[in-house]
Amino acid sequence: MTETAAPTAPAATTTAAAPATEPAPAPFDLFALHVLRVERLTPSMVRVVFGGPGMPRMATAGRDQRIKLFLPSPGQQAPHLPETAAGEWYATWQALDPATRGIMRTYTISELDAPAGELTVDFAAHGDEGPASRWALRARPGDRVGVFAPVTDTNQAYEFRPPADTDWILLTADPSALPAIANILAHLPGSVPVRAWIEVPTPEDRQALPTGADTDITWLTASGTTPEAIRAAALPEGTPYAFVVGESSMVKSVRRHLVKERGFDRKRVKFSGYWRQGTSEDALAQSGEAA
Structure with missing residues (x-):
């Protein structure tokens, strides 16, 4: 509400206080x-x-x-x-x-x-x-x-954000990251080339995943073999975007290979250790490494 000056008050230029606003709802x-x-x-x-x-x-x-x-x-x-x-x-x-x-x-x-x-x-x-x-x-x-x-689909709690000029996608996962990879594959246009390496404990742990016309998924049943498998692979031409997630030591090894040996732009390699062998999320939180 804006107050009006009394008629006897001298003319003056005043700035009314901004009305109180409700804080923006949390996302x-x-x-x-x-x-x-x-x-x-x-x-x-x-x-x-x-x-x-x-x-x-x-x-x-x-x-x-x-x-x-x-x-x-x-x-x-x-x-x-x-x-x-x-x-x-x-x-x-x-x-x-x-x-x-x-x-x-x-x-x-x-x-x-x-x-x-x-x-x-x-x-x-x-x-x-x-x-x-x-x-x-x-x-x-x-x-x-x-x-x-x-409570909004514009939140920031996700990491997969390939730049518009991406020609092809590289993905890694283990069981901890398999739900994320499944959603990403469902989200991508079917025309985008994808190369994925997924570690699972047994052949029976493979899942039917959404695939496009040029999606190649390599299932691995030996723990920690993703870096070696990618190192031996022929990768597509063009500008890549890599989403490297799973156990922390595997993630670091794949990222190092992609950046130092394959020449990927480090800004186009999104990596996240979903878990660390021998360490709980509680311990990571206490050290400030997870929140």
């Missing part, structure tokens, strides 16, 4: 969800479909869209979550009692059907060696989790 929010159904896709992959209040608000940019998944701590039925998703939610989560706060892990959205209220997440299953794998192998309908997810 992410916390959702309390529960398991709807569980499916064993392959010996090393478990698919879990979640639902819950507010699901129509959830969004995804596709590709390697990241979310934070909160699992119950031992002895709990539901995870202890931060009270708000606004501002410094991560610091708020860290300030919670480590013994009771929700166990946080980073995952890729495999599929989102917001109108139907369904979020699908694929879990790499490797026995009881980690809390997420342990939880997924025992998940049942009704089990409760928390999810920190986008």
Whole structure:
């Protein structure tokens, strides 16, 4: 509201204060969800479909869209979550009692059907060696989790961003990154040449993936062999874009080869260690290497 000067006041030039505005809505929010159904896709992959209040608000940019998944701590039925998703939610989560706060892990959205209220997440299953794998192998309908997810498809929580002048795509993955690669392949125009190397524990862990007219996927069943396989491969001509994800040491080795031996522009090699052999996401978070 703008005040009007009284008639007896001398004429003056004044600047009215700008009206207060509501802060822009955060591009992410916390959702309390529960398991709807569980499916064993392959010996090393478990698919879990979640639902819950507010699901129509959830969004995804596709590709390697990241979310934070909160699992119950031992002895709990539901995870202890931060009270708000606004501002410094991560610091708020860290300030919670480590013994009771929700166990946080980073995952890729495999599929989102917001109108139907369904979020699908694929879990790499490797026995009881980690809390997420342990939880997924025992998940049942009704089990409760928390999810920190986008509410707009213009969010920044994904990495696959090939420049417009890209002629062909190079991809790597292991089970941890397979959902991201599947979404990327579905997102790409069918005319774009793709060369992909994917490590899985057994031949039975291969999945049917979206492919274009010039998509070549090499499945590897020996751990850590991706760098050697790429080194021996003939790659397409033209300007590449590489998306190198999976276990950290493999990622570093492939990036070094592409930049130093193949002459890739380092700005056209997007790389991310989704996990590190012998190290948990909790340890990486405590060291400041993951958030």
